[in-house]
Amino acid sequence: MSPIPNGVNGVSVSEPQAHGPKSQKKHSQVVIIGSGPAGHTAAIYLARANLQPVLYEGMLANGFAPGGQLTTTTDVENFPGFPDGVRGPEMMDKFRAQSERFGTEIITETIARVDFSQRPFKYWTEGEEEDADFMTADTIIIATGASAKRLFLPGEETYWQSGISACAVCDGAVPIFRNKPLAVIGGGDSAAEEATYLTKYASHVYVLVRRDELRASKIMAKRLVAHPKVTVLWNTVATECKGDGELLTGLTLQDTKTKETRDLQVNGLFYAIGHEPATSLVKGQLDLDEDGYIRTVPGTAQTSIKGVFAAGDVQDKKYRQAITSAGSGCMAALEAERLISEEEAEDESIPAEKVHVPAEGYLGTDKE
Numbered sequence: 001m002s003p004i005p006n007g008v009n010g011v012s013v014s015e016p017q018a019h020g021p022k023s024q025k026k027h028s029q030v031v032i033i034g035s036g037p038a039g040h041t042a043a044i045y046l047a048r049a050n051l052q053p054v055l056y057e058g059m060l061a062n063g064f065a066p067g068g069q070l071t072t073t074t075d076v077e078n079f080p081g082f083p084d085g086v087r088g089p090e091m092m093d094k095f096r097a098q099s100e101r102f103g104t105e106i107i108t109e110t111i112a113r114v115d116f117s118q119r120p121f122k123y124w125t126e127g128e129e130e131d132a133d134f135m136t137a138d139t140i141i142i143a144t145g146a147s148a149k150r151l152f153l154p155g156e157e158t159y160w161q162s163g164i165s166a167c168a169v170c171d172g173a174v175p176i177f178r179n180k181p182l183a184v185i186g187g188g189d190s191a192a193e194e195a196t197y198l199t200k201y202a203s204h205v206y207v208l209v210r211r212d213e214l215r216a217s218k219i220m221a222k223r224l225v226a227h228p229k230v231t232v233l234w235n236t237v238a239t240e241c242k243g244d245g246e247l248l249t250g251l252t253l254q255d256t257k258t259k260e261t262r263d264l265q266v267n268g269l270f271y272a273i274g275h276e277p278a279t280s281l282v283k284g285q286l287d288l289d290e291d292g293y294i295r296t297v298p299g300t301a302q303t304s305i306k307g308v309f310a311a312g313d314v315q316d317k318k319y320r321q322a323i324t325s326a327g328s329g330c331m332a333a334l335e336a337e338r339l340i341s342e343e344e345a346e347d348e349s350i351p352a353e354k355v356h357v358p359a360e361g362y363l364g365t366d367k368e
């Protein structure tokens, strides 16, 4: 592979030199891996641009049902267009229906293997992983998402999404948390950020820190500790989640030094101990950052391999919202479309009338 000179901000974009065979089994111009807001938004744009995208929605890939993380939540209240809120699974059904309406081929399988060393790119589905089983795509969009790290404490499964969350911005404003004592687990920047955010709604926020210091940046740690609605409980871990059978009502805490235990009455528990991007599929082939997220050229969806794009939480450790995922899915689609049409225009074996021409300045908004 040779580096393309336009790599910026640490992402050097390479173009595979070798040209490989097209699969006899299945070849597509664009394949999308992942079925959350990013994958489906990309599919909607590409299908409307007549590129017949193929979207692999996964079979419990990365622990999520097709539709992604939002299938595990109750109400989504911050996605524009739903003034009364919408159930997460219902919203993802609507995304899927919209992808299908414009002709996306949705396949309920998990991609188990990819090979980006030559174009067209090769990929394999779970259970069909012999070399000869390969399928090919001219461009690939990785939208495999991420998952919040959890501790799986006793009682956690019962109260997950009934008092326990991993996203203060998503869930902090819901009525069960308003004017109630809440707890945040974590000692880094995101814990400080989530706890400070929750002070808008909570009567008080307890931050449970395993050690006797915060890993958060000095300024954030200082702001957190000084906040009148925040108490940092040092050397403290939660060992059990308790409730009334429906909602969380408290935690059992343990002092990591003395091993003493005690109860803390809280109506909410927020995990802020990090996320795991679903990048094992592309590790070693795409440039990843120190936390395993796919690096993209800033302001684009372009990964370190030309023709491979990334969208959604798998490349975003900052915002991790449905709307930002959808936005980056749109970017990936428009970039894939542009690349396909540029390459078709360069390929003299394709008759001019067959070259896919995106409208000048196409933004996917044109109506038929």
Ligand SMILES: Cc1cc2nc3c(=O)[nH]c(=O)nc-3n(C[C@H](O)[C@H](O)[C@H](O)COP(=O)(O)OP(=O)(O)OC[C@H]3O[C@@H](n4cnc5c(N)ncnc54)[C@H](O)[C@@H]3O)c2cc1C
Pocket (backbone or CB within 6 Å): 033, 034, 035, 036, 037, 038, 039, 056, 057, 058, 059, 060, 061, 062, 063, 064, 065, 066, 067, 068, 069, 070, 072, 073, 075, 076, 077, 078, 079, 109, 110, 111, 112, 143, 144, 145, 146, 148, 161, 166, 167, 170, 171, 278, 281, 311, 312, 313, 314, 320, 321, 322, 323, 325
């Ligand atoms: C409980 C909860 C509540 C949330 N609430 C909100 C909210 O109210 N508002 C908000 O904006 N955000 C919310 N979020 C965050 C939001 O869900 C994510 O930001 C968003 O879903 C990310 O979208 P995505 O498309 O990147 O991927 P995901 O939603 O993570 O979906 C990725 C999909 O790809 C599939 N996949 C993974 N690997 C493969 C593979 N190899 N082959 C095929 N398929 C694969 C997975 O199975 C999954 O279905 C919440 C998250 C959680 C966990």
